[in-house]
Amino acid sequence: MTTRAELTEKIIAHKTFTGVKWADVAKEVAQSKEWVTAALMGQLSMTREQVEKAGNALGLNFSDEEMALLMMVPYRGSIPTQVPADPLIYRLYEVVAVYGTTMKALIEEEFGDGIMSAIDFTMDISRTEDPKGDRVKVILDGKFLPYKMY
Numbered sequence: 001m002t003t004r005a006e007l008t009e010k011i012i013a014h015k016t017f018t019g020v021k022w023a024d025v026a027k028e029v030a031q032s033k034e035w036v037t038a039a040l041m042g043q044l045s046m047t048r049e050q051v052e053k054a055g056n057a058l059g060l061n062f063s064d065e066e067m068a069l070l071m072m073v074p075y076r077g078s079i080p081t082q083v084p085a086d087p088l089i090y091r092l093y094e095v096v097a098v099y100g101t102t103m104k105a106l107i108e109e110e111f112g113d114g115i116m117s118a119i120d121f122t123m124d125i126s127r128t129e130d131p132k133g134d135r136v137k138v139i140l141d142g143k144f145l146p147y148k149m150y
Contacts, residue, residue, distance in 0.1 A: 004069050008042045011058065020058055028057035034123040039070070043077075046070050107144075116142035 002010075015022075025040070026033040029050050039046045040054060051070045055062045062070065084090050096103075107116065120143035128135040 002063075002065055002069065004042050004072075004074065007066055007069050008040070010066075011040050011060070014058060014060055018059055025054055025057040029053045032122070032124070034125060042074050045073050111144045112146055114144055114146035116140070117145050118142060 015025075022037045022040075023033045026036040029036050029046075030053075031039075031050070035044065036054065038044045039050070046054065048067065048071060051062060051067050054060075054070075079089065084093055108114075122139075122141045124137075124139040124141075126137045128137050
């Protein structure tokens, strides 16, 4: 029996070996590269049609069991450690640790008491050229959900 983590490793290894880009897979699946990457990394569920299209784009023939794993609702937020050890993920964690209270204060000042949805949500990651070194641009766009009184 294959685990979801093993399937993720298989997908990443195959993608690395073949040189397929996440954007190419996303184009085939007809979703954003961010959404498709999250789904194939085990954080979102796909439809059977999306799994088939992703498999075709990757050049992978998913077994029925693997297809089912990609279609299942995942256990989200499954980073293996409380504080991530991977340097890139840690830096994103650090951004929230350092600027999280600032983001919270500014969101509450603008919108009131509530949260940004991670369900009604989009993300865009892109490169911005800069003479001092290219920059990473991350846009998080989530619906505001106010807390209700009851």
